[in-house]
Amino acid sequence: MANVGIVLISHSRTLAEGAAELAREMGVGEVTVEPAGGTPDGGLGTSVELLESAVNAADSGGGVVVIADLGSSVLTTKLYLEDREGAGEVVLADAPFVEGAVAAASAAAAGAPVPDVVAAATDAYTFRKT
Amino acid sequence: MGSLDVRAWITRFAELVEADAERLTRLDSAIGDGDHGANLNRGLRSAVAALSSDGEPPPPGKVLMTAGRALVSKTGGASGPLYGTALRRAGKALGDATSVDADEIAAALRAALDAVRELGHAEEGDKTMVDALLPAVTAYEGAAGEGLVAAARAALAAAEKGAEATVPLRARKGRASYLGARSEGHLDPGAASTVLLFQALADAAG
Numbered sequence: 001m002a003n004v005g006i007v008l009i010s011h012s013r014t015l016a017e018g019a020a021e022l023a024r025e026m027g028v029g030e031v032t033v034e035p036a037g038g039t040p041d042g043g044l045g046t047s048v049e050l051l052e053s054a055v056n057a058a059d060s061g062g063g064v065v066v067i068a069d070l071g072s073s074v075l076t077t078k079l080y081l082e083d084r085e086g087a088g089e090v091v092l093a094d095a096p097f098v099e100g101a102v103a104a105a106s107a108a109a110a111g112a113p114v115p116d117v118v119a120a121a122t123d124a125y126t127f128r129k130t
Numbered sequence: 131m132g133s134l135d136v137r138a139w140i141t142r143f144a145e146l147v148e149a150d151a152e153r154l155t156r157l158d159s160a161i162g163d164g165d166h167g168a169n170l171n172r173g174l175r176s177a178v179a180a181l182s183s184d185g186e187p188p189p190p191g192k193v194l195m196t197a198g199r200a201l202v203s204k205t206g207g208a209s210g211p212l213y214g215t216a217l218r219r220a221g222k223a224l225g226d227a228t229s230v231d232a233d234e235i236a237a238a239l240r241a242a243l244d245a246v247r248e249l250g251h252a253e254e255g256d257k258t259m260v261d262a263l264l265p266a267v268t269a270y271e272g273a274a275g276e277g278l279v280a281a282a283r284a285a286l287a288a289a290e291k292g293a294e295a296t297v298p299l300r301a302r303k304g305r306a307s308y309l310g311a312r313s314e315g316h317l318d319p320g321a322a323s324t325v326l327l328f329q330a331l332a333d334a335a336g
Contacts, residue, residue: 045206071304075211075249079202 004108004117005032005058008101009051009077010069013038019101027105034058046076055080055090063089063114065104067121069097089114095121133229134278135334136190137181140197140217142330144174150326157319161306165207166319173205173213190230194221194238208304209320212246212259213327219245232278239267239285250303257299257306257313259320262292266328282328282335289328293321 006023010016016037023033036054039045051066058064068074077092084090091114093100100121107120147154147170155167177200181193188196198217201210220238224230230238243263252258254265269288273281294317301313304320 039206047206048203072206072208072211075208076202078249079211079215 002060002062003031003111004062004104004114005034005060005064006101006104006108006117007034007036007051007054007058007064007066008097009046009054009066009073010035010037010097011044011046011071011073012069013042015069015097019098022098023101023105026102027109030109031105032058032060033101033105046072048076048080051076051080055084059088059090061088063091065108065114065117065121066090066092067095067097067100067104068092091118093118093121094125096124099124099127133231134190134235134331135187136193136224136230137183137187139330139334140174140181140193141178141183142333143327144171144178146326146330147171147174147323150322154319154323157317157322160316161301161309161313162319163207163305166209166323169205169207170209170213170323173201173210176200176204189224189226189228191221191224191226194218194224197221208250209259209323212250212320213323215245215249216242216263232274232281235278236267236271236274236281239270243267252303255299256303257296257301257318257321258303259318259324261296261299261318262289262321262324262328265289265292266324278335279332282332286325286328286332289321289325293317293325296321 008016008019016035020033020035034054034057036050039047055064066077068077103124104117104121107117151167151171158164158166177197180196180200194217198214202214220242223238223241252260254261266285266289270281270285273284296318298314301307306313
């Protein structure tokens with residue numbers, strides 16, 4: 001069974017790509033992490049089209065967990081999931097963006113199924129910094 | 131008497147937003163990220179294009195679903211998903227009916243309100259579009275028995291009142307919520323554009 005794939009949806013292309021780079025590193029080469037950042041014309045904002053492409057690219061049969069930055073990324077993802085037809089489990093995690101991406105990729109690399117990847121990402125809210 | 135031209139409603143909404151885009155952006159610049167006018171204008175232009183006026187208009191429900199879909203994919207920001215889901219759910223409520231009366235519109239508006247609240251989790255008093263949308267839908271339902279025109283006018287009056295009531299509120303959703311008390315004293319841009327939705331409804335109703 002393939003590992004869970006991760007999608008990072010952000011208002012910013014560079015933020016999504018940067019976080020994906022970090023998450024791939026944490027996934028030690030075992031996890032597909034696809035960024036979906038910004039709008040198709042390269043500006044700031046969210047795009048359901050980029051999200052859909054990223055989900056398709058991230059899904060290798062083990063399901064997909066989506067990590068969203070904030071605001072309309074979350075709304076866009078929720079609507080996309082509502083509309084989505086197609087096999088395979090795709091879930092939006094309630095998680096902080098960077099920490100959630102890293103946690104999700106780490107869990108996925110260890111072979112965790114979708115619910116456990118989601119739980120790892122959500123847990124990332126609890127990591128304090130001071 | 132009695133059937134709403136839904137395509138005219140959406141087209142009129144687009145016209146009003148285009149004419150008012152600068153004001154919506156100004157409101158959004160005060161407490162938001164300054165893109166509401168441009169975003170909604172873009173989304174509605176795309177919706178109108180998708181509803182191209184050649185030939186027989188499709189059933190009202192399909193018109194709203196098509197418009198909603200265009201808003202979701204082309205608007206950007208939070209208003210795309212929010213207005214998009216509102217119109218899609220309203221369209222779904224209208225089903226295949228080829229003409230829709232005041233009561234059917236009432237049910238569609240209620241479905242739209244439910245969709246917005248389910249997606250965004252805003253409640254009345256959060257300083258969002260819901261502050262105009264909820265009173266408008268309630269007023270429409272209350273006046274639906276008097277017919278489409280009366281109900282639409284009641285809805286518009288309630289939307290205007292609800293939008294005005296957002297001025298002193300502290301935002302609890304969206305970027306404006308980061309401003310805390312500094313969001314007070316400004317009209318919410320989402321509520322302002324909701325007024326235009328109901329202005330368009332009243333205009334389309336006749």
